[in-house]
Amino acid sequence: MKTLRRMSVAILIVTLAAMVLACGAQPYECTDEWGCAVFEAGETIKLAYVGPMTGDYSAFGVDISRGVELAVKDHGTVQGFNIEIIVEDTQGASEQGAAVANKLSADSRVVAVVGHTFSGSTEVSIPIYDKSGVVMMSPSATNPSLTGLGSSVFNRVAFTDEMQGQAAAQYIYETLGARQIVVMHDGGAYGQGLAGVCADAFEGLGGTVLGTEAVTPGEADYSAPLAAVAALDPDLVYFGGYDADAAVLVSQMAGAGLQEAMFFGCDGTYGANYLNLAGSSAEGTFSTYVPIPESEAFSKFRTDYQADYGQEQGELSPFSPHGYDSAALLLNALDKVAVKSGDQLIIPRKALADAVRATADYSGLTGNISCTAVGECAAASIKFMQVQGGEWTEGPGQ
Amino acid sequence: MVDLKKILPKRFFSRGNWVQPVLAVVFSAFLLWRLYRILFVEQIYGPDTWVKFAISGLILGSVYAVIALGYTLVYGILFMINFAHGEVMMLGAYTGYFTLEAFRGAGMLDWNWAGPIVEGIAAGLGASPDAATEAGAIASLVLVVLIAFVLGMLVSMLTAIGLERIAYRPLRQAPRLVPLISAIGASLFLQNAAQLMFGATPRVYNNPTLLNRDAGWTLLVGGEWVEYAGVTVWEGKPVLITYTGVITFVMSILLMVLLLILVQRTKMGKAMRAVAEDKQTAALMGIDIDRVIGNTFAVSGLLAGAAGVLWGLHMGRLNPIVGFLPGLKAFTAAVLGGIGNVAGAMMGGITLGVLEALGPGLLGMPFQLKDVLAFSILVLVLIFRPQGILGEVLSEKKM
Numbered sequence: 047m048k049t050l051r052r053m054s055v056a057i058l059i060v061t062l063a064a065m066v067l068a069c070g071a072q073p074y075e076c077t078d079e080w081g082c083a084v085f086e087a088g089e090t091i092k093l094a095y096v097g098p099m100t101g102d103y104s105a106f107g108v109d110i111s112r113g114v115e116l117a118v119k120d121h122g123t124v125q126g127f128n129i130e131i132i133v134e135d136t137q138g139a140s141e142q143g144a145a146v147a148n149k150l151s152a153d154s155r156v157v158a159v160v161g162h163t164f165s166g167s168t169e170v171s172i173p174i175y176d177k178s179g180v181v182m183m184s185p186s187a188t189n190p191s192l193t194g195l196g197s198s199v200f201n202r203v204a205f206t207d208e209m210q211g212q213a214a215a216q217y218i219y220e221t222l223g224a225r226q227i228v229v230m231h232d233g234g235a236y237g238q239g240l241a242g243v244c245a246d247a248f249e250g251l252g253g254t255v256l257g258t259e260a261v262t263p264g265e266a267d268y269s270a271p272l273a274a275v276a277a278l279d280p281d282l283v284y285f286g287g288y289d290a291d292a293a294v295l296v297s298q299m300a301g302a303g304l305q306e307a308m309f310f311g312c313d314g315t316y317g318a319n320y321l322n323l324a325g326s327s328a329e330g331t332f333s334t335y336v337p338i339p340e341s342e343a344f345s346k347f348r349t350d351y352q353a354d355y356g357q358e359q360g361e362l363s364p365f366s367p368h369g370y371d372s373a374a375l376l377l378n379a380l381d382k383v384a385v386k387s388g389d390q391l392i393i394p395r396k397a398l399a400d401a402v403r404a405t406a407d408y409s410g411l412t413g414n415i416s417c418t419a420v421g422e423c424a425a426a427s428i429k430f431m432q433v434q435g436g437e438w439t440e441g442p443g444q
Numbered sequence: 445m446v447d448l449k450k451i452l453p454k455r456f457f458s459r460g461n462w463v464q465p466v467l468a469v470v471f472s473a474f475l476l477w478r479l480y481r482i483l484f485v486e487q488i489y490g491p492d493t494w495v496k497f498a499i500s501g502l503i504l505g506s507v508y509a510v511i512a513l514g515y516t517l518v519y520g521i522l523f524m525i526n527f528a529h530g531e532v533m534m535l536g537a538y539t540g541y542f543t544l545e546a547f548r549g550a551g552m553l554d555w556n557w558a559g560p561i562v563e564g565i566a567a568g569l570g571a572s573p574d575a576a577t578e579a580g581a582i583a584s585l586v587l588v589v590l591i592a593f594v595l596g597m598l599v600s601m602l603t604a605i606g607l608e609r610i611a612y613r614p615l616r617q618a619p620r621l622v623p624l625i626s627a628i629g630a631s632l633f634l635q636n637a638a639q640l641m642f643g644a645t646p647r648v649y650n651n652p653t654l655l656n657r658d659a660g661w662t663l664l665v666g667g668e669w670v671e672y673a674g675v676t677v678w679e680g681k682p683v684l685i686t687y688t689g690v691i692t693f694v695m696s697i698l699l700m701v702l703l704l705i706l707v708q709r710t711k712m713g714k715a716m717r718a719v720a721e722d723k724q725t726a727a728l729m730g731i732d733i734d735r736v737i738g739n740t741f742a743v744s745g746l747l748a749g750a751a752g753v754l755w756g757l758h759m760g761r762l763n764p765i766v767g768f769l770p771g772l773k774a775f776t777a778a779v780l781g782g783i784g785n786v787a788g789a790m791m792g793g794i795t796l797g798v799l800e801a802l803g804p805g806l807l808g809m810p811f812q813l814k815d816v817l818a819f820s821i822l823v824l825v826l827i828f829r830p831q832g833i834l835g836e837v838l839s840e841k842k843m
């Protein structure tokens with residue numbers, strides 16, 4: 047009887063010990079609100095880039111994707127796991143943006159998105175990513191209302207159009223001396239938003255906005271709306287939209303009767319593509335550019351870009367350093383929250399989104415980056431460029 | 445008293461249908477009121493702006509007309525809508541682009557080969573040397589542009605024939621919907637093939653210098669009394685009529701006339717009209733159906749190629765999907781004028797172009813909504829007059 051009791055106690059103790067040991071060796075349990083992405087050994091972590099890779103506006107997508115590629119190359123692996131870049135094409139259209147967002151949300155190995163590139167396609171994708179818990183860092187979506195949607199996943203390193211529109215209105219009024227302008231836009235979220243901000247700011251400074259004219263993007267003939275604008279006889283035409291449409295506008299402006307008027311574009315109309323398409327008509331036109339502070343990292347970025355892609359950084363669009371910083375920020379946050387459990391790598395989604403939002407004093411190419419509570423992480427300022435002698439040079443009076 | 449029943453179509457009064465007449469009256473009243481307000485009360489645009497709108501509309505309309513001619517020809521004979529027609533136009537445009545680029549690369553874009561010849565002739569005739577130089581330059585230019593046209597039309601013709609052989613001929617016995625789907629598939633295939641071959645970046649036509657898109661005649665329209673140092677002068681406002689625009693308009697009228705002659709006066713045209721009227725009987729009469737249909741597509745391809753090069757020369761902008769929207773609008777134009785009717789396609793095209801350019805201005809609508817206007821017109825025409833404005837069929841003989 048005594049032996050049996052001793053044996054039962056021994057068995058009990060052994061069982062308890064085994065349970066304690068088993069508890070200690072149990073794999074990491076995912077307690078994250080939005081779930082976790084689990085990667086087995088040998089799998090790659092997917093980082094997506096979404097932008098216009100084909101179509102009229104492909105210069106932007108191609109340029110920013112190169113920034114993302116360089117960032118991933120420079121960063122290396124996350125705790126021994128490789129990063130795979132998935133590039134998705136929106137052709138600049140909002141409908142495609144929604145389709146791509148759904149596609150990426152369905153893939154459980156996509157943990158973060160650098161994107162989207164255009165404000166219109168970003169706007170429609172934010173609720174989709176919110177639902178699936180995929181964190182975003184946009185390099186170039188500048189529409190001011192995007193961070194006001196109450197999203198916990200959307201962040202951006204780009205400046206807002208609130209700032210761009212007001213700075214442009216000030217530059218137009220004070221430095222260029224225009225008093226009567228016509229504001230044009232392409233009807234998209236970005237163009238219309240920016241044009242509205244600029245018009246309001248210009249009127250606030252005391253100028254007159256003679257009219258607002260919208261054009262359909264993608265057309266080849268804007269002579270009719272330009273004739274209507276010419277009837278108003280403005281000093282300057284401000285355009286919110288992208289390079290391909292701006293090129294058609296400047297080519298047809300002189301023929302429609304606007305030879306005397308200046309043309310002022312935005313960050314969407316900057317680039318080599320605009321110069322190619324508009325040719326000599328682009329002479330004297332303006333646009334917005336993001337100057338990057340000189341640093342060792344930026345020199346290295348420029349050299350790497352030239353070496354890998356055979357083109358000068360900043361030729362196609364102003365946003366390749368933003369692409370670099372977006373990807374680098376996301377990877378930085380990944381490093382912080384990724385948990386290695388045995389052979390697996392576990393990435394809790396909400397923790398990742400919170401880590402991205404909590405970025406403070408991060409030294410990026412575009413400057414010292416800190417994210418606000420709503421996801422504004424912009425560091426850089428803007429500058430206005432003018433086409434002189436077929437090249438983009440700094441505009442007067444800056 | 446005018447007998448309305450004799451003038452208006454029968455359906456207006458069929459079975460007590462009062463909705464359509466009421467709608468027509470309300471709509472016309474609204475339109476007239478808007479026109480009155482814009483033209484006489486508000487007077488936003490001066491006469492020079494209206495002329496600019498009209499010119500822009502006529503030129504755009506003539507491009508739509510040439511593309512619509514291709515649609516209408518194929519529909520008239522096969523009763524099938526060739527949705528890949530826009531892409532055939534795009535390929536013609538790209539060919540023209542590469543031809544001009546080849547000339548430019550060889551430095552021959554402004555090559556004045558005819559100069560010495562013309563000057564020699566002029567010297568012999570005793571004409572002024574300046575006029576001779578200009579004539580020589582123009583003659584050289586004509587050759588370059590003509591070569592671009594011929595090559596563009598050739599490539600489009602070959603594409604159209606290939607399209608017929610591969611995508612449509614095997615489906616000739618199938619129900620009407622099947623070739624339609626095949627056409628859409630062919631259209632997507634050609635768009636993506638062009639994207640793979642030529643890249644997605646937009647390209648711009650580099651015209652010969654004399655044919656620069658900014659060059660043209662300046663017309664002085666309207667204007668006002670302006671005082672210069674005590675003297676009041678009537679100063680007109682300038683309106684630019686570009687050379688490329690005039691060429692586009694003239695070429696499209698020429699092409700329509702040529703097509704009419706082809707369909708009405710030649711043997712091949714007679715065969716086409718026969719096949720359009722009754723395919724089986726025509727076959728029994730000894731007409732080779734396959735050859736006639738092949739010829740139809742060839743002609744429609746030639747027209748599309750011409751439209752493509754004209755588009756490139758005048759509008760300048762080129763990308764793999766450039767054929768999509770004009771193709772759609774041209775189809776609308778063909779339906780508007782009466783599909784299957786050559787003159788109808790031409791009329792429909794010009795009407796649509798003019799409506800798109802003048803419509804937003806006349807109705808006080810923003811220009812952003814011009815596509816809404818264009819397609820609303822299509823819907824209205826289909827409701828009130830489904831056979832189109834000129835509404836006849838290709839097979840009818842007109843003398």
